[in-house]
Amino acid sequence: MKARKKRLLLVTVSLSLLGLATFFILNAFQKNLVFFFTPTQISAGEAPLQHSFRVGGMVENGSLKTLEDGITVRFLVTDTRNSLAVQYRGILPDLFKEGKGVVAQGKLAQAGVFIAEQVLAKHDENYMPPDAKYAIDQAKTKAKTLPEAVLP
Template identity: 60%
Template structure:
């Protein structure tokens, strides 16, 4: 085999290896990508049906109900325009409260209930997840009943 042929084979092998590595990285990135949706977007069907996603907004006052097992909690997330019921089994963050911002990650079941695998709460009095704050601001602009 000539040096020229060896060089071409080496270059083609390197390109093939780089292509395989790129495909594997992009596949891993896609499978770990989690999108954020508001309750309004979920209610109009923009959220994926078979994928994990995040939904965020405010925990509706009076909606938190704890089950007898001590771990299962149901509550409602609202963006002031729409609501979505959530069921979570696990330990809630210490800062989880009614009327405060929350982001839940999980799947929507066929009955329209969001089955959360993880619940994230605000960090301090001034913090709300940016996506949740944007969703509340957008809902307030679109809902005449919440305008001042």
């Protein structure tokens, strides 16, 4: 084989291997990508049904219930505009409380209940995940700008 054909073969094989490696890396990245949604976005149908994602907001006061098995809990996450029922089986973080910020990761069930695989609570009084804080601020702004119903 001539030197030119050897170089062409080497370049072709190298580019093929590079393309294959890029495909595997992007495929792995796509499978591990987790998006964040608010309860308002989920109620609007923006969240994926088949894939895992994160939901964040505040735990509604009075919504925390422990089910009969003693391990499963249900609570509502709100962004002050809409609420979403969350079910989690496991031990909640020590800082998890009603009225405090929370981020849960899991999937949305057919019944509209979010089945959480992981629950994260904020770690001090001043911290809230930036996406959750932004979503709550946006919901408050929209609530203030909505016109009130005119009564007859």
